[in-house]
Amino acid sequence: MEVSLHRLQESDSESLFHFEIANRVYFNKMVPDRGEDYYKFETFNAKLVQLINEQSLGLSTFYLIKDEIGTIIGRINLVDFNHSNESVELGYRISEDQSGKGIATLGVKQVLDDVYHQDKIKHISARTTKDNLASQKVLENNGFTYLSTDPDEVLLNGVKVNLIHYRWSK
Template identity: 45%
Template sequence: MSNIMLVKLQEKHFEKLFKFELENKGYFEEMVPSRGDDYYDLETFIQRNKALIDEQDQGLSYFYLIMNQEGVVLGRMNLVDIEQPKRRGHVGYRVGKAYTGKGIANKALRILLDTTNQLGIRQISAKTTTINIASRKILEKNEFQYIETAKDEFKMNGHLLSFIYYRWEKS
């Protein structure tokens, strides 16, 4: 799975992306809070993603699909809440269950970090949950520094969790 690419979200991707999200809903909700049932209604999904493209067109966020050479959606990677002139943003990502453990998120994050000059970004924050060990490893492999673990806890799927915060800075 070494030939992956980040492709900016476009309307032509909505159908593939919707299918990807539906197929992985249960898997994703094991590790992160649900996006809500309305997210999985096609019309709502399309409207939300059109709003994301508007945000992307304004340079406020960048939304990418992680795809293989055949155009299969393997995951998503988003750089959001971009603050200019501070030149910082927040990253989030998810990889489909069938594609985990293959280094895809690690490689996609590296590709994103390699584009920070073009995007004018110097600092990226990230957060994950205490049970998402894989995500923590990916962030640390890509030179994100641990900042803190939130003192507040929340219950999800019968587990008591906290958010863990990381930050990457361009050297």
């Protein structure tokens, strides 16, 4: 399958909303639930406009992973740009029906290729849960280095988990 990255735009609102609704239960197994309000189109669209504004200010970059016919099959975000240490945090999610097919690995690689040609970002941090072996593999296959595992568990949707921290550097 051929995939491509696209910067988030307001015109993506409706299709991204449907992507999030279709994958809500699946995503909630790995990341905190965004709450009922997020799944009301008006609220979702307002948040999307905020993200677009944040992106236009250079504070974050939001990518959509699309298949060859333009269907959204994943998201990758670079957020919390820190000017002092030239770093951002990476996050991603792939639709349930596309997980396990290498889409996350390809998408992250494309983001890293894009970042490599930018002067302002030198380091990318990422974290996942200790039991999310697939996400760990995506990061390691893209050159991220394991940094640490939090000794204390955090509560994620009612389940106690340990977070693992990774870092990528140019």
